[in-house]
Amino acid sequence: MTLQDFFSGHPRCALAFSGGADSAYLLYAGLRCGAELRPYYVKSQFQPDFEYRDAMRLCASLGAAVTVLPFDALCAEAVRQNGPDRCYDCKKNIMSTIIARAAEDGFPLLLDGSNASDVADDRPGMRALGELGVLSPLRLCGLTKPEIRRLSKEAGLFTWDKPAYACLATRVKTGEPITNERLAAIERSEDWLFSRGYTDFRVRTAGGSALLQFPEAQLARAREELPAIRERLSADFSDIILDPKGRKTAL
Numbered sequence: 469m470t471l472q473d474f475f476s477g478h479p480r481c482a483l484a485f486s487g488g489a490d491s492a493y494l495l496y497a498g499l500r501c502g503a504e505l506r507p508y509y510v511k512s513q514f515q516p517d518f519e520y521r522d523a524m525r526l527c528a529s530l531g532a533a534v535t536v537l538p539f540d541a542l543c544a545e546a547v548r549q550n551g552p553d554r555c556y557d558c559k560k561n562i563m564s565t566i567i568a569r570a571a572e573d574g575f576p577l578l579l580d581g582s583n584a585s586d587v588a589d590d591r592p593g594m595r596a597l598g599e600l601g602v603l604s605p606l607r608l609c610g611l612t613k614p615e616i617r618r619l620s621k622e623a624g625l626f627t628w629d630k631p632a633y634a635c636l637a638t639r640v641k642t643g644e645p646i647t648n649e650r651l652a653a654i655e656r657s658e659d660w661l662f663s664r665g666y667t668d669f670r671v672r673t674a675g676g677s678a679l680l681q682f683p684e685a686q687l688a689r690a691r692e693e694l695p696a697i698r699e700r701l702s703a704d705f706s707d708i709i710l711d712p713k714g715r716k717t718a719l
Contacts, residue, residue, distance in 0.1 A: 470653055474605045475501035481577045483507045484563060484572035484602070485534065486515075487523025490581030490613075492627040493620045494606055496530060498579075507534045507576055508566045512541035513648055514558070515634040516655050518662075526627060535573070541637070542646060550610065550646045552592075559593035561598050578602045581642035585613040631668040653704035661701055666690070669715065676706035684714025 475481075476496055483498070484493045485507035498505035509523050527534040539562065542548050546557040567578050580597060582604035595605065606616060620628035639654045640646050650673060657671045657678065666686055672679040678701060682690045690697070690710055698708045 469609050471497045471605055471611075474499050474609060475503040475505075476621060478503070478579075478603075480504045480575060481506070481579050482566065482573070482575035484578060484580045485527075485565050486581065487519050487526055487627070487629050488633065489620060489625075489627045490582065490583050490606060490616055491620035492526045492625055492630075493572060493616050493623070494579065494581050495526070495532040496623055496625060498605075498619075499530060499532065503546075505519065505532075505579075506573065507532055508537060508570060509534055510537045510562050512539040512567065513651050514541045514637050516636065516658065519633065519635075519661075522627070522630070525611060526625070529626075535569065537565060542629060542630075542648065547637075548646055550637070550640055550642060550644055552642060554642070555595050558637065560600065565603055567600060567602075571686055571699075580604050580642050582607045583613055584610045584614055591634060634702045639670060639672045641672070644674060657704060661697070671701075673705065678705040678708050679711055680708065681704050681711045681715040687712075687714055 479499070479502070481503060481702050483491065483495055483505055486497060487509070491507075495505060495507055506525060507527055509520070511520055524534065540560075541558060544557060544561055547554055547561070556595055563578065563580075570576075570578055580598070580602050582594060582597065583606040586594065586607065615629050636651050636654050637646055640650055654673060655672050658669075661671070666682060668683050669686065670681045672681060680690065680697070
């Protein structure tokens with residue numbers, strides 16, 4: 469099945485839109501296929517501001533009218549407590565919110581950008597998608613992450629080489645409560661490191677400490693600049709540790 473086949477059979481859909489490479493290409497392809505595809509962006513404290521800006525920029529470039537849904541990601545106790553099923557609970561809450569609003573707007577079917585490279589067994593959030601009847605056209609059509617990046621580049625989408633970016637909640641050690649203060653500290657730290665030219669890294673937290681994980685190619689520079697990094701991040705964390713192993717980056 470091709471995306472044209474899919475959208476011929478589903479000409480009116482809502483899209484859970486993150487602004488990442490996958491959902492960006494799916495939005496582009498759906499519109500090119502002639503579908504009435506409405507993107508919905510859930511704006512919560514789990515997404516940094518740059519993700520919101522990228523999402524709005526992409527929609528503007530495609531002439532797509534996006535619906536932004538403010539959402540308190542910590543409204544559920546199960547999410548705040550950050551147990552092993554936190555991703556499942558969070559995804560179900562977010563998708564349920566989009567489904568309800570999309571139904572009000574006349575869009576009975578919700579899509580998401582999961583692709584054929586995503587392993588369902590490793591992603592508890594995908595269990596929520598199945599339970600809610602969310603369809604993943606990229607996955608159904610067998611499109612892998614490298615193929616999506618290639619097609620996005622050919623289409624001229626600026627998201628074609630955008631690094632995969634997991635939500636801020638993934639930075640907090642499982643079992644430790646997630647708070648707005650923790651999320652804000654992580655975002656401030658990552659924003660500053662981004663401004664210094666670091667890319668595709670993570671600032672993970674456990675207790676009051678921060679573990680900095682950089683790709684191998686950036687480790688030498690990070691070691692040299694560690695005193696300055698510690699000075700800047702010490703306002704938010706009691707200890708700043710550099711992971712000596714290079715971070716394996718996603719596709």
